Amino acid sequence: MLQVGKSKFYVLSMFPYPSGKLHMGHVRVYTIGDAIAHFHRLQGKKVLHPMGWDAFGLPAENAALEHDLDPEIWTNSNITHMREQLKNLGFCFDWHREITTCRPDYYKWTQYLFVKLFEAGLAYQKEAIVNWDPMDKTVLADEQVDEAGCSWRSGARVEQRFIKHTCFKPQKSSLYFHKYLPEWYGVKSMQANWLGDCSGCRLHFALLVSLWYHKGKSVFLFHSCLFSKSYKSILFGTCCVVPAGILLGVKAVHPLTMQQLPVVISLKDTLEDHVDCMIGFHPPSNIFIFCLLVEQFSGFERTKAAEAVMQYARDLCVGGHPTSTKLRDWLVSRQRYWGTPIPIVHCPSCGPVAVPVTDLPVHLPNISHLSEKGGSPLKSAHHWLHCSCPRCGSKAQRETDTLDTFVDSAWYFLRYTDPHNTQRPFDKVVADTWMPVDVYVGGKEHAVMHLYYARFLCHFCNDMGLLSHREPFKKLIVQGLIKGQTFWVPSTRRYVQKACVEFTGGLSVLKKNGERVVITWEKMSKSKQNGVDPSEAFGQYGCSTVRLWLLYTGPPEQDLLWDVQSDKLTGVLRWQKRLWMLVTQLREVRACGTIPNPSCLSSADQKIVNGLRDNKNLTIEMVMPDNFLYHLLYFMLFLITKLTSEKVLFFETYSPFVTISFLGAGLCSVTNKQSTCYDWKSTVLQQRWPVMDSFHCVQINNKSCGRLAMAACVARDADAVRALVEHSDIGKRLLTGQTVTRTILSPRTNLVNFLVH
Known part of the structure; x- marks a missing residue:
């Protein structure tokens, strides 16, 4: 629960499928989410920043078939490896809230929501013509078939078959409230076109x-x-x-x-x-x-x-x-093994009957060998298949289809709020405390189906009295792609590795025969041989530098071109070194007992200090939660380091930038800690987010003389305020030769009054 007096902020990054290896797309989305989480935590908010695993699905099942392994063993091994990768990258996830959709403590509640949908008439079974993927041997929803009539996952030509399947009816809730959605970077119009x-x-x-x-x-x-x-x-x-x-x-x-x-x-x-x-x-x-x-x-x-x-x-x-004329019922059943078992029992007398909530979860049985033939593999689990009807007690059979993984991910953001609850999917009071998600970060490929399905489940939970909120997400950030450089031969249309290409005279040709090679930038993939293993860049530059580059290069929604050989990453590394030199200079000067006096600055040095203060205020103003222009932050920091000289090391002026950049570990060993702008007993991640200098009205003997900008930490210290004003144009003009007997700071207004004689 939240601490009294603290406001909440829920930042959510789309959870990954545990493939076993992070790619640069993962690194970018989690870097964006991590920066947002830090931003709001430094502002004193209680932040929820969870992580989990979208662990069911065909990739694990296909890998199990290929390697003769249990999908659960394969999946858990990948989760262990990827969790370690994420921790090594330093992301501030709430790991005690970690969820895994393939574990019974999660899919029990997916089944619970299914039963409630079934009882409400929003889940049903029927026989009809459906889309059949002959490669993955399962049905597909209409939305999972592209314009060419091919499967969204396997790319196989989809066939039409007449079989029994399970559907949800999302039309009854989400569509009606579509007009109330925020714009969401064009996602609203995408959903409108899809829904009709x-x-x-x-x-x-x-x-x-x-x-x-x-x-x-x-x-x-x-x-x-x-x-x-x-x-x-x-x-x-x-x-x-x-x-x-x-x-x-x-x-x-x-x-x-x-x-x-x-x-x-x-x-x-x-x-x-x-x-x-x-x-x-x-x-x-x-x-x-x-x-x-x-x-x-x-x-x-x-x-x-x-x-x-x-x-x-x-x-x-x-x-x-x-x-609408376009929207169809959501087909949720799949004829595969590795998924949430549909909690339905087929009785010859009663028909399809939902498994009682008290009997959940319906565990996924262990199958020694997965069949590569069509049809649900669960049919081979005879010990699991046969059961009694919950209604009349006669002999019956369990449903052998499993749920589409989109069902698992349609409510995971709710489970994050109360992940260890064993009595219900989530406690209403706890969920209402955190919901809705304030910022959702993820790929645009999920902007239609996943977001719509999530809205449907959230509306349903609201209708059932499980949740007070109808819409699950306040703001969506759709991060752009990270594109890699590709090299392909026009005559064969085959992609080749960069090592096979020679660059001479402004041309790119194959080394082996001199054939022309075309260079393009495309989404990273193994088939195009342009993928980048993040560990290579981390090993060469460090994870902080790579993460900084991802924020510095452009806004989140912009596509990025990745070229590790360019000077972009090295430029960020040089900037980091320059900022660290700033901290080092402060430590050296303070170690010598030298604390600069503002009143002793030359005009040139004072000009530099004023420039630092102006840039600080501009940076803080630009980097606000509604625009997420993090690249501007780092651009301003770069300018500030150019303005700094060894003579001018006023910590009050540039300490906010050290806090913002999260590179202030070296400050802990600074001697002569004079500044009140920094909490010396806490780490840099526990500091408060800096605020802009406010303008204070300066009075001398109760008579207004002008306005002067000063940092909040300075404004609380009478001696610091006096030193700042005395060195300003106001002080030089009106206080020179005067004796200040008292400095009065107003506790409620931005006012400072000097009593002189």
């Missing part, structure tokens, strides 16, 4: 088939098909349908009028010839239902009519929730 226009509502129709009702089917009712193009009010007309298109033997019962209506099959999403009819559309089966209302909404203005119809449907509990 919220131009319709969902209604629940009962289908009358052979004189019996089959409830629970849904159709979409689109506003674009509700109203005439020529009028602003609803028109009612006769439904003119092609007889051959009518689905014989089936009637739809309109939920608002209870009329029995014909069901028509069509491949079109809209019927332009029937714009003055109400048209319902069920995307998976392409069923259109033509229907008429009672005349109670006739004559309404377009927008008011739509809201009235939806509210009427909600009052009758037959739907009425906003939806």
Whole structure:
């Protein structure tokens, strides 16, 4: 829990898949998050900065198949290695909050949320045509298939298969609140394009088939098909349908009028010839239902009519929730082993039944050998597969599909707030204390699906009373890519290593045959042979230098070009050495007992001091939490070191920069610690963030004489204030030859008064 009087700040970096090795993309995202965490911690806030592992998924399962290993052993070994890498980099993660999605103490609560969704009617199972990845042998959600019809992960051409699968219904919550999202660096528009226009509502129709009702089917009712193009009010007309298109033997019962209506099959999403009819559309089966209302909404203005119809449907509990023409239900089941078991039991009498919460978790069983053939590997775990129905006690079988890893990552930010809770996913009071996440740092490739799914789960938790907040994230920082230099041969379109290329006369050619080579900058990957192992750069320059370069080179959202041979990293290293020389000079001067007196400075030295103060104030002003322009910070620090001379070593002037840069370890051994701007008993990471100099009104014998900028630490010390004012233009003009009998500092206002005679 938070300490009394302290404000909170929750900074979250997207947790990694434990592949076993960090890459430069990891280093950049965690460097950005770490700098933000330090910034707010130095401002006196209680900061939550957690780390964990998105540990389920196909990569581990495929690696297990390839190396004949247990996926759990493979995953845990990688986690151990990557955790050590992150610790060696000095990131200030709250390791006592570490979570791992493949462990029962985490996926128990993923299953708990699934059961709650199932009980609320937001999770269901059905048989339908789905996207099948023939390489990974699993189904894919529509959003995981690219425009070319290929899998987002394997790149294989996706096939269409008719199988049973599990879905969530996210339309009922998140979409409706989409308009309240912040802009998020263009992510809002990306989500809007993906989700489509919220131009319709969902209604629940009962289908009358052979004189019996089959409830629970849904159709979409689109506003674009509700109203005439020529009028602003609803028109009612006769439904003119092609007889051959009518689905014989089936009637739809309109939920608002209870009329029995014909069901028509069509491949079109809209019927332009029937714009003055109400048209319902069920995307998976392409069923259109033509229907008429009672005349109670006739004559309404377009927008008011739509809201009235939806509210009427909600009052009758037959739907009425906003939806779009693009958005589909979220397909969450996968036919693979290494994932969260879906807590459903299939009973011949009761149908699909959710596992009781008291029986969770449904443990993932140990399987001695993973099959490479299609179908769920869990079907081979006979000792695990057969069970009793929780409802009637008869013989039943467990669900053999597992959940998509996107489900695991859709709520992990909530578990971080209360990671050791054994009674519930998280305590509401604790979660409400930390939520929402103040800053979320991650890649743009997750800006649509992951963020939308996370919003859906957060809205659901709010609806269930588990959480007070609906939106999970306040601000999103999308970090740019780190691109490596690539070398490819046009004749073969194959990538080659830089060592194979010769640079002569401004041209790049293959060493072996002189063939021309094209040089480009692309996202780092093994296939393009342009990846960089972070350990190489760390070994040559040190992790502090590399992290500093990542912040200094450009704003977080900008793509960076990585070339370890360039002078960029060496330039940052030179800057670090120059700053360290600043601290060394201070130590040497103070060791000699020399403490400069501001009143004894020459005009040239005073000009330097004024320049330092101006740059300090400008730097502090530029580096604020809302803009994250960290590269400006380091640029200003570079300028400051150029202004410093050995004669002018006033710690009050430049100590804030030492704190900001986190390079002040050497200050601990300074003798003659005169300054009040630095907490000498604490480490540099425990200092307070520096504040800008404030302007104080200077009075002499209660008469105002002008204004003067001074640091907060100086303003609290009467002797320091007197020395500063005496050396200023005001002091030289009005205090020279005067005897100051008393210096009065106002406790409530920026005012200093000198009594003289």
